[in-house]
Amino acid sequence: MANYNNSPAQQRGFFFNVDWLTVLLYLMLCAIGWFNIHSAVYDARHPGFVDFDTNYGKQFIFIMTSIVLGIVILLLDNRFFIAFASVFYVITIVLLIAVLVVGRNVGGNQAWIPIGSFRLQPSEFAKVTTCILLARYLSGTNIRITEWRSMLSAAAIIGLPMLLIMLQPDTGSTLVFCSLIFVLYREGLSPWFxxxxxxxxxxxxxxxxxxxxxxxxxxxxxxxxxxxxxxxxxxxxxxxxxxxxxxxxxxxxxxxxxxxxxxxxxxxxxxxxxxxxxxLRKKGYNVNQSKIAIGSGKLWGKGYLQGTQTKYSFVPAQSTDFIFCTVGEEWGFAGSAVLLGLYLFLVLRIIVIAERQRSPFSRIYAYGVASVIFFHVIINIGMTIGLVPVIGIPLPFISYGGSSLWSFTMLLFILIKLDSNRMGFLS
Incomplete structure (x- = not known):
């Protein structure tokens, strides 16, 4: 069971203990994403950043609601996430089943539930709830990942949403859950796996x-x-x-x-x-155009709103899965390196946060967050430069989409909340 100590740090309030460096990294990535979405789908008839008839205007709404969501998470009690871990997990499983029945098929994947003009993608939120339930299970008493019973139970927690997402079929989102093997490895899984x-x-x-x-x-x-x-x-x-x-x-x-x-x-x-x-005209068209766009940026890039590959729609999914092409073309190698540096800093920061936790639940959850973000970044950027197959997953905090941004915000801010009470949270 979780318990708390009334330490002086805790009595001052959580705002004194929030890891503001991680929050700053989050805001920087969101801002970078917003500017690049604006450039990727720029419409001269709607030049304003907050014109709600455009994707960049809608992304502004997603960012603002994500910030509100993050604040709400910081105001919750740490025990809330443990107490309702199973409930959240079951809700997302029900949604994953529902999407197979009433979901909307987009691009060959039946992965979205239409809610008015908005489309909810349950698989994005399943990553959050799976990390929470996995952390709760592995932090339980007498759970040893080196034992087959515990290993199979952990595999079932990860495997159930994978199976349902595969039925959509959404291979990219399914493979993201495989990254959680790094969590199991940190908790004692043999490196031979x-x-x-x-x-x-x-x-x-x-x-x-x-x-x-x-x-x-x-x-x-x-x-x-x-x-x-x-x-x-x-x-x-x-x-x-x-x-x-x-x-x-x-x-x-x-x-x-x-x-x-x-x-x-x-x-x-x-x-x-x-x-x-x-x-290069059919099967390899997407990747070829992506590499042309990134390579044409050279060292310093063509400049903001100057990406010709992007402006003339040569690059597919240029505001979602292939958003990195806009970064590479308009900001060049230098801008791409800065973005990769921010991601590296964020992942390393999350690992530092993980290792300073007194609570096994918080540590395990933190490694889940690091694994999911790391996998998304490596695979998304890797597919745009032809190093991995195109499997269609968003670039965290950068790609256009409400479900994606909200889910990554939840992932990160739950960790920030857990870390803010690390001196009093003992379980």
Missing amino acids: LISIGMGILLFVLALLFNQLYLVIGLIAIGVLIVLLFRRHRNVLITVLIGLAISISFIFSVKYIYLHVLKQHQKERIDILLGLTND
């Missing part, structure tokens, strides 16, 4: 690029070398044999997964990424 996932991704790529027989021969050669080096250790021999059996089976299953499990647009994106196809 991370290594196994990394090896699985590597083998999948290699099996698409090279002959499967050559890969198997290479794996066997590596296995034999390891056995020779550690031949006195029986456990190593058993581990190598099991690993080889699993790896070889996986290699021969890659083609089947690629041909019969993945959808056509997913295969096309992987083909573009790996250079298996070079159709």
